[in-house]
Amino acid sequence: MRVVMFGYQTWGHRTLQALLDSEHTVVLVVTHPRSEHAYEKIWSDSVADLAEEHGVPVLTRERPDDEELFERLKEADADIIVANNWRTWIPPRIFGLPRHGTLNVHDSLLPKYAGFSPLIWALINGESEVGVTAHLMDEELDAGDIVRQEAIAVGPTDTATDLFHRTVDLIAPVTIGALDLIASGQTEFTPQDRSRATFFHKRAAEDIRIDWNWPAEDLERLIRAQSAPYPSAFTFHRGRRLEVLSAVVSQNRYGGTPGRVFYREGEGVVIVAGADARTGRNHGLAITRVRTEDGRELPATEYFTSMGGYLTARP
Incomplete structure (x- = not known):
C-alpha cells in the first residue's frame, strides 16, 4: 500500500x-x-x-x-x-x-x-x-x-x-x-x-514531585518510572532539592509523620510514608541513592549523616 x-x-x-x-x-x-x-x-x-x-x-x-x-x-x-x-x-x-x-x-x-x-x-x-x-x-x-x-x-x-x-x-x-x-x-x-x-496528560515537573502521603509501594514505582534519561523524582531536604534515584520498600513497618527521615535499613535510609503513617501499619520508603542540588550522586547512607528531620514537597 x-x-x-x-x-x-x-x-x-x-x-x-x-x-x-x-x-x-x-x-x-x-x-x-x-x-x-x-x-x-x-x-x-x-x-x-x-x-x-x-x-x-x-x-x-x-x-x-x-x-x-x-x-x-x-x-x-x-x-x-x-x-x-x-x-x-x-x-x-x-x-x-x-x-x-x-x-x-x-x-x-x-x-x-x-x-x-x-x-x-x-x-x-x-x-x-x-x-x-x-x-x-x-x-x-x-x-x-x-x-x-x-x-x-x-x-x-x-x-x-x-x-x-x-x-x-x-x-x-x-x-x-x-x-x-x-x-x-x-x-x-x-x-x-x-x-x-x-x-x-503529559508529564510535567509537578508530576515528579514526591508526596510523602503516598504509600511507599507507590513511591517506589514512581521512582522507577522516573528512571534516566527521564527527569528524576525529587523532594526537598533542609530547603534544598534532592533527587531520589533509587529506592526500595522497607522490610519493616514504620510509624510517625510522612516524610520523616527515620532509620537506616540495609543499604538505604527509611523515610516514613503514607497518609495514615501514624498508625504504624505502613512500610517506609528506603532511599538507596540520591543526587544533590549541585549534581553529586551518592548513596543515601552517605548523604544522610544523621537521622531526624523531614523530607518535604516544597522548600
Whole structure:
C-alpha cells in the first residue's frame, strides 16, 4: 500500500523504519519541529532525517490544519496514513482522506492509558503488563477499533526505561501486522470498550514531585518510572532539592509523620510514608541513592549523616 506517515521522536522513527523495511511504499512523511520540552528531548531520534536519507519528502508541522498540507496529502494519493507519537489533533478531513483512513500506533493497551506518557503512568499505577496498540483513528482520542495489539509483562524491578526498550520493539510487528490485515481486505476489527477507557496528560515537573502521603509501594514505582534519561523524582531536604534515584520498600513497618527521615535499613535510609503513617501499619520508603542540588550522586547512607528531620514537597 501507499503510506503517508505522521510521527515524531523515536516512536515515529521506529515506525518509519518498519514501513521502509516492509513491502509498503512510504510516499510522504509529516513530522513536528524539534522541541525543547524536557520529555520531547528524550528518545528524540529524528523522523525527518530518516525520511530524507531514503529520499522520502518531508513536511514539518506543529498542527496538520493548513491548506498546503491538505493539498500535498491529496497529491500523495495514499491508501492509508500511519501515525505514531503525533502530538496534536488530526482533523477528520485529514485522517479520513486515504482509502483506508488512518492507523494510529499507541504505546498502551487501549482502551486504558489513552493520551500521553502511558508507560510512565502505567508503571506508577502498578499495571502487570503494558504494550502497543494499532487502531483505526476516529474523532475521539485513541478510541478507534483495534486492529492489532501486543503486550509484555511488567517485572517487579522494571523501570520506565526498561519498558520503553521492550515496547518500542513491538512497533514493527504491530504496525506491519495491522497493515497487512488491512491490505488483505479485512474490514471488521475489535471495538474498544469505552467504559474501560482512561485518559492521561503529559508529564510535567509537578508530576515528579514526591508526596510523602503516598504509600511507599507507590513511591517506589514512581521512582522507577522516573528512571534516566527521564527527569528524576525529587523532594526537598533542609530547603534544598534532592533527587531520589533509587529506592526500595522497607522490610519493616514504620510509624510517625510522612516524610520523616527515620532509620537506616540495609543499604538505604527509611523515610516514613503514607497518609495514615501514624498508625504504624505502613512500610517506609528506603532511599538507596540520591543526587544533590549541585549534581553529586551518592548513596543515601552517605548523604544522610544523621537521622531526624523531614523530607518535604516544597522548600
